[in-house]
Amino acid sequence: MPERALRGARNSHTFNPMQSAAQHVLIDGGADGTRLALSGQLTLAHIGPLEVALRAMEGPVRVVDLAGVEEIDTVGAYVVCRLARLHDSRITGASPEAGRLLAAVREIDKVGDNHPHRLPVWERVPTKLGEHVFHARSGIYGVVAFFGQILIGAGSLLRHPTRFPLKALVHQMELVGVSALPIIGLMSFLIGIVIAQQGSVQLEQFGAEALTVNLVGRITLRELGVLMTAIMVAGRSGSAFAAQLGTMKLTEEIDAMRTIGISPIEVLVIPRILAATFMMILLGFYASVVAIIGGAVVGQASLGINFVTFLLRIQEVVPTHDLWVGLIKAPVFGLIVALAGCYNGLQVRGNSEEVGRRTTMAVVSAIFAVIVLDAFFAVFFTEVGWG
Amino acid sequence: MRINAHPDDDSPAIVVEGLVNRFGDFTVHDGLDLTVRRGEILGVVGGSGSGKSVLMRSIIGLQTPAEGRIGVLGRNLRGEEGDEADRDVRARWGVLFQGGALFSTLSVGENVEVPIKQFYPDLDPAFRAEIARYKVMLTGLPEDAVQKYPAELSGGMKKRAGLARALALDPELLFLDEPTAGLDPIGAAKFDRLTRELQETLGLTVFLITHDLDTLYEICDRVAVIADKRIISVGTIPELIATGHPWIEEYFNGPRGRSAHDAHMQGEA
Numbered sequence: 001m002p003e004r005a006l007r008g009a010r011n012s013h014t015f016n017p018m019q020s021a022a023q024h025v026l027i028d029g030g031a032d033g034t035r036l037a038l039s040g041q042l043t044l045a046h047i048g049p050l051e052v053a054l055r056a057m058e059g060p061v062r063v064v065d066l067a068g069v070e071e072i073d074t075v076g077a078y079v080v081c082r083l084a085r086l087h088d089s090r091i092t093g094a095s096p097e098a099g100r101l102l103a104a105v106r107e108i109d110k111v112g113d114n115h116p117h118r119l120p121v122w123e124r125v126p127t128k129l130g131e132h133v134f135h136a137r138s139g140i141y142g143v144v145a146f147f148g149q150i151l152i153g154a155g156s157l158l159r160h161p162t163r164f165p166l167k168a169l170v171h172q173m174e175l176v177g178v179s180a181l182p183i184i185g186l187m188s189f190l191i192g193i194v195i196a197q198q199g200s201v202q203l204e205q206f207g208a209e210a211l212t213v214n215l216v217g218r219i220t221l222r223e224l225g226v227l228m229t230a231i232m233v234a235g236r237s238g239s240a241f242a243a244q245l246g247t248m249k250l251t252e253e254i255d256a257m258r259t260i261g262i263s264p265i266e267v268l269v270i271p272r273i274l275a276a277t278f279m280m281i282l283l284g285f286y287a288s289v290v291a292i293i294g295g296a297v298v299g300q301a302s303l304g305i306n307f308v309t310f311l312l313r314i315q316e317v318v319p320t321h322d323l324w325v326g327l328i329k330a331p332v333f334g335l336i337v338a339l340a341g342c343y344n345g346l347q348v349r350g351n352s353e354e355v356g357r358r359t360t361m362a363v364v365s366a367i368f369a370v371i372v373l374d375a376f377f378a379v380f381f382t383e384v385g386w387g
Numbered sequence: 388m389r390i391n392a393h394p395d396d397d398s399p400a401i402v403v404e405g406l407v408n409r410f411g412d413f414t415v416h417d418g419l420d421l422t423v424r425r426g427e428i429l430g431v432v433g434g435s436g437s438g439k440s441v442l443m444r445s446i447i448g449l450q451t452p453a454e455g456r457i458g459v460l461g462r463n464l465r466g467e468e469g470d471e472a473d474r475d476v477r478a479r480w481g482v483l484f485q486g487g488a489l490f491s492t493l494s495v496g497e498n499v500e501v502p503i504k505q506f507y508p509d510l511d512p513a514f515r516a517e518i519a520r521y522k523v524m525l526t527g528l529p530e531d532a533v534q535k536y537p538a539e540l541s542g543g544m545k546k547r548a549g550l551a552r553a554l555a556l557d558p559e560l561l562f563l564d565e566p567t568a569g570l571d572p573i574g575a576a577k578f579d580r581l582t583r584e585l586q587e588t589l590g591l592t593v594f595l596i597t598h599d600l601d602t603l604y605e606i607c608d609r610v611a612v613i614a615d616k617r618i619i620s621v622g623t624i625p626e627l628i629a630t631g632h633p634w635i636e637e638y639f640n641g642p643r644g645r646s647a648h649d650a651h652m653q654g655e656a
Contacts, residue, residue, distance in 0.1 A: 074521075074589065078518070101588050351492050352491050
């Protein structure tokens with residue numbers, strides 16, 4: 001075949017089975033034994049069908065003839081060598097370059113069938129379950145140990161106040177608090193609108209739409225303002241903590257800190273926890289206020305309650321302890337979100353998939369814990385007479 | 388019969404003309420020209436931050452240059468020929484990044500399978516896995532490394548696994564970014580020998596960024612020197628030293644350059 005035609009076929013990578021596919025013919029060579037003549041292109045691009053055919057072929061083959069081969073690569077050489085080893089046959093007709101390639105391939109020991117063996121499903125599932133149970137225990141140890149580390153870190157920062165990472169704290173406060181203002185504001189405003197509008201429709205049936213003010217004021221200050229903010233902070237900042245610390249763990253930044261003698265708990269975890277705890281108070285309050293404004297807008301627009309009157313009524317109908325209920329819960333939620341984020345971030349090991357898994361876990365466990373705790377708080381505050 | 392990667396003709400493997408790369412106000416390359424011949428191992432040296440990696444990234448299309456023309460294996464790779472043509476060239480080169488850049492969620496074997504699956508999806512999966520195992524062993528890794536994940540490998544093993552992935556498609560052109568950095572001298576020497584062997588048996592063209600003077604002496608056919616934002620000289624090491632450029636002078640005649648040279652001479656004798 002002329003060289004130019006070959007080059008064309010190769011460079012364009014067009015698959016033309018008539019011309020370029022790898023083929024084989026078995027010839028009875030008499031005294032020499034059976035002779036297998038290979039031809040065409042023994043390259044990764046074209047060898048697929050031939051490989052299947054050769055595997056199914058029955059021997060014995062005494063001679064593998066490569067004289068008709070137009071092109072060969074390492075995969076082709078590998079297939080030829082495998083065939084020759086299987087049938088204990090001789091290889092002929094190889095050009096000098098191909099001979100060198102085949103020699104290089106032959107040096108490699110037999111490539112074994114090295115599939116990782118999978119356990120059958122009835123063994124795999126209990127094994128996995130057992131592993132999970134076992135790891136749950138070490139997970140609890142890990143959480144307790146993490147608390148301990150934070151207490152030790154906080155203690156040593158109290159003893160050496162000059163080491164306090166003030167710059168990191170301010171930076172985290174900006175990230176957690178200030179840059180969350182627009183989205184939390186918008187969310188709370190819309191929630192205020194929905195509560196006022198939906199509440200008024202129901203209350204209207206009892207002729208009590210004036211009580212919409214009580215509904216909006218009490219529910220946002222006591223419950224929704226803080227709860228929704230905590231969920232938003234978990235999604236925004238808890239996930240960021242986990243992903244950032246996890247990536248730092250992967251790139252060995254945290255190990256580098258340790259070797260320099262910097263405690264990652266002191267410089268990374270404590271600023272984040274303080275920032276989230278403190279900013280949650282402000283964000284929770286801000287969210288409640290904006291939700292009340294949202295309610296007041298609905299009052300003005302569709303309930304016939306004047307905007308200013310709405311706000312004045314809030315002062316009259318919402319007891320002060322409702323505000324305290326919200327403000328006491330807020331830092332606790334912030335703490336939980338930050339702890340879950342930092343703990344999961346520092347647990348990352350191995351690869352990038354783990355960062356994603358741990359980030360998800362940080363958000364899910366934080367939101368779950370926040371909602372469970374909120375239920376306890378609700379019962380508790382009612383019992384102590386702040387109903 | 389031709390070996391897959393053997394040069395089809397005498398046209399250069401890589402042609403870079405008038406390359407300009409800028410990051411903001413900072414100019415990395417200013418009118419850089421370079422030609423890589425088919426079948427040669429070209430070493431690229433230069434001080435830290437002189438733009439060796441940026442040059443490689445420009446050639447393989449990860450960095451869009453501000454100006455200039457880049458031809459790889461006879462194709463102009465500036466998006467003018469469409470994705471199909473680019474894809475075609477990608478099947479014909481392999482890249483080993485500095486840290487190996489293995490996909491961390493896949494085992495070594497699966498890493499090697501990725502390019503094969505991408506370009507030849509019809510191949511029998513069992514055969515594909517077999518090819519991957521064979522490629523991993525070709526780079527001198529033990530067979531049990533195939534199932535390991537990148538996080539379980541040492542730095543040198545990661546490099547070899549990265550090389551196995553780069554070689555998965557039997558490329559004509561191989562890019563190596565500091566392949567021996569971070570390897571012990573024995574491992575580095577083995578890696579050099581492996582590169583040379585592969586280049587000889589497969590007829591590869593190798594574009595090799597390195598700081599390793601031993602590598603330059605042992606396996607490079609020619610060396611290109613990047614300084615002052617362009618390639619100031621290309622040639623064999625004696626030719627480079629003969630230019631008398633102060634940086635080249637310092638590079639090859641410093642204490643490290645001397646000892647690498649002496650070691651090379653002893654090896655020859």
